[in-house]
Amino acid sequence: MTNSENLQKSFELAVEQYEALGVNVPRALERLRKVAISVHCWQGDDVVGFEGNVGTLGNGLAVTGDYPGRARTACELRSDLELAYSLIPGKHRLNLHALYGEFDGPVDRDAIGVEHFQGWIEWGRSQGVNLDFNPSYFSHKNAANGFTLAHAEKGIRQFWIEHGIACRKIASAMGQAQGNPCVNNFWVPDGLKDSPANRKAPRERLAESLDEIFAEQLSRDYTLDAVECKLFGIGSESYVVGSHEFYLGYAISRNKVLCLDAGHFHPTEVISDKISSVMMYVPELLLHVSRGVRWDSDHVVTYSDELQAIMQEIVRGDYLDRVHIGLDFFDASINRVAAWAIGTRNALKAMLAALLEPTAQLQQLEREGDYTARLALLEEQKTMPLGAIWNHYCQTSGVPVGAEWLEKVREYEIDVLQLRESESAAI
Numbered sequence: 001m002t003n004s005e006n007l008q009k010s011f012e013l014a015v016e017q018y019e020a021l022g023v024n025v026p027r028a029l030e031r032l033r034k035v036a037i038s039v040h041c042w043q044g045d046d047v048v049g050f051e052g053n054v055g056t057l058g059n060g061l062a063v064t065g066d067y068p069g070r071a072r073t074a075c076e077l078r079s080d081l082e083l084a085y086s087l088i089p090g091k092h093r094l095n096l097h098a099l100y101g102e103f104d105g106p107v108d109r110d111a112i113g114v115e116h117f118q119g120w121i122e123w124g125r126s127q128g129v130n131l132d133f134n135p136s137y138f139s140h141k142n143a144a145n146g147f148t149l150a151h152a153e154k155g156i157r158q159f160w161i162e163h164g165i166a167c168r169k170i171a172s173a174m175g176q177a178q179g180n181p182c183v184n185n186f187w188v189p190d191g192l193k194d195s196p197a198n199r200k201a202p203r204e205r206l207a208e209s210l211d212e213i214f215a216e217q218l219s220r221d222y223t224l225d226a227v228e229c230k231l232f233g234i235g236s237e238s239y240v241v242g243s244h245e246f247y248l249g250y251a252i253s254r255n256k257v258l259c260l261d262a263g264h265f266h267p268t269e270v271i272s273d274k275i276s277s278v279m280m281y282v283p284e285l286l287l288h289v290s291r292g293v294r295w296d297s298d299h300v301v302t303y304s305d306e307l308q309a310i311m312q313e314i315v316r317g318d319y320l321d322r323v324h325i326g327l328d329f330f331d332a333s334i335n336r337v338a339a340w341a342i343g344t345r346n347a348l349k350a351m352l353a354a355l356l357e358p359t360a361q362l363q364q365l366e367r368e369g370d371y372t373a374r375l376a377l378l379e380e381q382k383t384m385p386l387g388a389i390w391n392h393y394c395q396t397s398g399v400p401v402g403a404e405w406l407e408k409v410r411e412y413e414i415d416v417l418q419l420r421e422s423e424s425a426a427i
């Protein structure tokens, strides 16, 4: 029997097992095919971007590792992304930060325009990749004291307000060009290392600045504004202006998309438990699927209990149309293309597991108070043949099955990434 026949046989046996539980496998696969993960550009170059800012990553963001082959130009980043997408089943999006524009010379953040992202828009169109966007409120001289939109000085606040306004215009143009909304996520690092004497004033200033940025009504067909909270960062251990409560209130009162980053809460707090609560009050949700290790360390997403719980919550709550799934990790200690492939494949695999769950049956048992059967069935789920369905999905999507994808990354490492290193050394 050939490998492909084996895969087919395993798939058929797995379908029988799922169908015995009342799970419709073709329907689960059809739903999975529509899940577009927003792959974050910043894993490819350690959050450096193309402003010439190498070595100045700041405002609580930190990347460790020096694996060879960091993308240094938009062309290199696109080439790395094309390889990553070819290893991931389905059609996915790209999440771009403002500092990844293509600038001919120095262009400050308050002066960026859609012209600096035309290359990305054209590339997205050629690849069938839709774009999402983020203003960049970090790694800049005007963010050096840890404050941007909540800065005490009006001039600095105004600079960052202009940046936010410019980014909304860019996101809207991207959405218009691609025919679907570009999610534009605002993460603002503002905070303090030590205990503040005034927690109130910066929060008032942040709300005021955001209101100015969002004053112009832009079509939700083109762009959706999202806001992302954080518990603490390096240098903002004692106080973050944009806390969870701040942004939950802001998103509800201004009808904005709320972004929950899996690394932005206390280590024992999980975003999976927040989804069904916040979805009662906000129109849509953006997730930054990440993995904190002891802190917001942005480790590559693994097939963890929390990852599975996040996807289960999306499926169980029937939120697939209202939740945007983005990734947020950056690891420079391993091959960066592999990091994308591992994290995105895991997110999709966890989504598949959630779609293959006999949700209606589990919820019925719970309604009836049969918690014994609920637990028994949930535990049985853990040894169901998910792998056979996943392999079939990869095969029929034209991407490598199992760990075969690693071979492609290894070849690319030799043919492309290592050459980048020798080029850099020669300069």
Ligand SMILES: C[C@H](O)[C@H](O)[C@@H](O)C(=O)CO
Pocket: 042, 047, 097, 134, 187, 228, 230, 261, 288, 296, 328
């Ligand atoms: C680079 C990203 O915008 C950033 O990671 C942000 O989303 C975040 O999570 C900061 O901790």
Ligand SMILES: [Mn+2]
Pocket: 187, 228, 261, 288, 328
């Ligand atoms: Mn994030």
